[in-house]
Amino acid sequence: MSLSLPDISALLLRRGNAQYGEEAVSQLQHALQSAALAEQAEESPETIVAALLHDLGHLIVAERDGVDEPDNSRDELHQFVVLPFLRGTFPESVLAPIRLHVDAKRFLCATEAGYEAGLSPASKASLALQGGAFSAEEAARFITQAHAAEAVRLRRYDDQAKVPGWQGPDLTYFEPYMARVATTAMASQ
Numbered sequence: 001m002s003l004s005l006p007d008i009s010a011l012l013l014r015r016g017n018a019q020y021g022e023e024a025v026s027q028l029q030h031a032l033q034s035a036a037l038a039e040q041a042e043e044s045p046e047t048i049v050a051a052l053l054h055d056l057g058h059l060i061v062a063e064r065d066g067v068d069e070p071d072n073s074r075d076e077l078h079q080f081v082v083l084p085f086l087r088g089t090f091p092e093s094v095l096a097p098i099r100l101h102v103d104a105k106r107f108l109c110a111t112e113a114g115y116e117a118g119l120s121p122a123s124k125a126s127l128a129l130q131g132g133a134f135s136a137e138e139a140a141r142f143i144t145q146a147h148a149a150e151a152v153r154l155r156r157y158d159d160q161a162k163v164p165g166w167q168g169p170d171l172t173y174f175e176p177y178m179a180r181v182a183t184t185a186m187a188s189q
Helices: 005-015 027-040 045-053 056-065 092-111 121-129 136-143 148-160 171-187
Strands: none
Touching: 005 027, 005 056, 005 171, 027 045, 027 056, 027 148, 027 171, 045 092, 045 148, 045 171, 092 121, 092 136, 092 148, 136 148
């Protein structure tokens, strides 16, 4: 069930031109901006790939349902939908930040003053669908998980990656990152 690297790139190119929710960028622009921000922050190749692919679940749902854009009135659980398609291709150090990036938003809302107020209207709407801010206990449990810190950093790139007209690297620039991380994953199996 895992997607190959060419399959992932093809999906991003085929479905990525759809608008990213109610934001002023496409799904692909959002993915590329997220990955570029992670690279600029000198993240590991695994975190850069996680940033690139963190919302791939939205594209998988759209492809599965035969729609151009996701249904923003419900939580698609995109952070979980994508995992079977990436497992076997990428290591847990890529999968975990993707799986945890929604909970990272809930964590930041609970622990950082002003974070929730600074979210875009679309992120605020999805936050409500995703369960809202964590309680203090949920936040304390979340941050102790493996890769939670990477997920929090990924969340910050996600929040910033909504700049219309952004000019930066295209998908071919990030494909070697995917290949390097996938090669590492394959070698460890």
